[in-house]
């Protein structure tokens with residue numbers, strides 16, 4: 213298992229683990245990490261809107277795709293980024309397939325647990341599109357704003 | 367009509383290129399059929415009983431002559447020379463080879479078409495009123511809003527893996543020609559007492575195994591907030607819709623469980639959302655609106671002497687005008703319905719030559735616009751009354767002048783067991799037999815509006831619950847049987863048809879329908895449609911005639 217990371221600098225792939233990882237459940241049971249970098253994993257049935265006070269203690273949130281068909285974590289990621297302004301890493305775990313990675317990136321994910329050897333497919337998929345209609349949680353400019361800018365320049 | 371700009375074009379081309387890559391990986395064996403399946407389903411490619419089927423999106427049913435000609439080319443080059451219009455204003459090709467599909471998508475992209483989101487658990491093709499911009503009584507052109515939704519929903523990063531498929535329909539008129547109450551979301555644009563335009567938002571309608579009429583979740587939504595409110599609904603559904611059981615996964619189940627609670631959740635989500643950012647900016651709305659400016663109608667008298675003369679002279683033309691033409695908002699113009707239900711042919715099928723004939727006529731006589739309807743017919747929205755005779759001649763030459771719109775032989779039928787691997791029974795031959803029984807145009811005209819809808823299984827692609835008479839294929843120990851429902855409607859008076867009783871063998875169906883029709887004719891009041899008579903008299907007398915010595919017929 214490798215991790216693919218997206219940043220302004222581009223795509224990087226490595227095998228290092230994130231650091232200490234706890235589950236939301238154990239947090240609720242009173243477990244508190246000591247010092248360093250920590251990640252919290254949150255089930256996709258959880259309403260993340262209510263977790264703002266918890267996630268701010270963590271530098272990474274891990275969201276789950278039990279199957280690629282189960283798209284609940286897309287909403288969770290957008291809420292974390294766009295409403296809770298979470299700026300740490302949002303990592304996709306589970307059924308993370310290259311054909312969905314662009315949707316994930318647009319929803320706010322910036323780290324993906326992928327199979328070793330899958331990197332090429334992911335790189336290709338991440339560059340498959342150059343334009344997008346909707347505003348989402350990534351930094352791409354929606355088509356409607358590109359149009360407005362073009363009109364303004366004309 | 368909406369014309370793609372460089373951005374729309376780029377997106378569709380990139381989608382076609384991506385799918386070409388996915389097909390190549392499948393053909394080289396890099397992907398198994400199991401891995402490929404979700405990818406092809408994102409792109410309207412189904413594996414049916416005998417072959418692949420490719421479903422192509424026709425956003426809100428709108429087609430130009432160039433697009434029709436391209437569809438004809440595809441039918442000829444990659445299929446068996448015909449296509450099939452569906453109940454969602456789309457077109458399907460039943461026989462493409464996998465290896466050709468990337469080329470088909472490239473051909474489509476050249477005329478601003480694609481197969482994006484015509485399958486899969488995502489927001490499907492947006493449907494609307496086929497008379498948009500032509501019928502009287504609209505508060506706005508619903509295509510403007512349909513196009514706004516089309517762009518917003520295309521490759522949406524959050525809502526592409528919903529619990530189940532998701533269908534949105536838009537109308538801007540009191541008369542509902544888009545069946546909005548049987549959609550996951552139905553939007554009706556109207557003016558409130560203050561004169562402001564906004565949407566009534568209906569959620570949770572649908573047919574299938576458990577049919578529901580949609581509930582009004584918001585009585586009046588100012589039009590500028592359309593997209594942020596849709597995001598709120600979809601987000602609540604994406605997070606709370608059931609995913610454990612495919613048959614309970616549509617949004618209707620969530621809404622029916624507790625509509626008050628659903629409304630509260632949507633409102634909460636909406637109020638928390640960044641509406642400023644999610645809603646389409648006014649400048650973009652104006653840009654899209656400009657594409658739907660009315661065509662340059664001539665100033666004409668509403669009466670056409672040429673039309674009156676031709677009607678007097680040609681009886682068949684006169685009949686066709688009476689059944690297939692509808693009033694237009696512009697004096698001297700008419701809306702022309704083209705029936706794809708010639709007696710004895712599969713409903714919705716159209717040959718390549720016929721597509722070209724329609725292309726020719728729409729280019730010459732209808733400002734280069736045609737529409738597909740959810741009743742599997744076509745429309746030429748803006749025809750001068752003076753030109754109706756020429757249009758009829760052109761249609762007649764192409765075998766497209768059947769005069770039966772809204773009548774008993776204008777039957778909706780799903781592909782059924784002839785194509786579909788989920789079917790219990792065949793739909794098309796049943797439609798053909800009923801149409802043949804009522805082929806006499808005088809008899810059909812006398813019966814009046816009667817909507818028969820046929821589905822080959824409980825998935826209800828033929829919308830049988832919404833038929834005045836619905837026919838559902840059921841499997842009885844390996845034999846094809848048909849259950850009859852009565853009293854359904856998909857229009858503004860929407861209702862779900864009620865099951866009458868035990869099913870009929872295929873040889874008994876036509877007799878059963880005939881008995882219902884005879885009973886109606888004997889008991890109707892003047893001007894009363896079959897549906898109205900059924901609603902007045904109630905189910906019992908109809909059931910009685912249905913089951914009276916069924917065995918001897």
Ligand code: SF4
Pocket residue numbers: 780781782783786787788789790821822823824825826827828
């Ligand atoms: S209703 Fe059933 S048989 Fe007909 S097309 Fe749909 S799934 Fe197939």
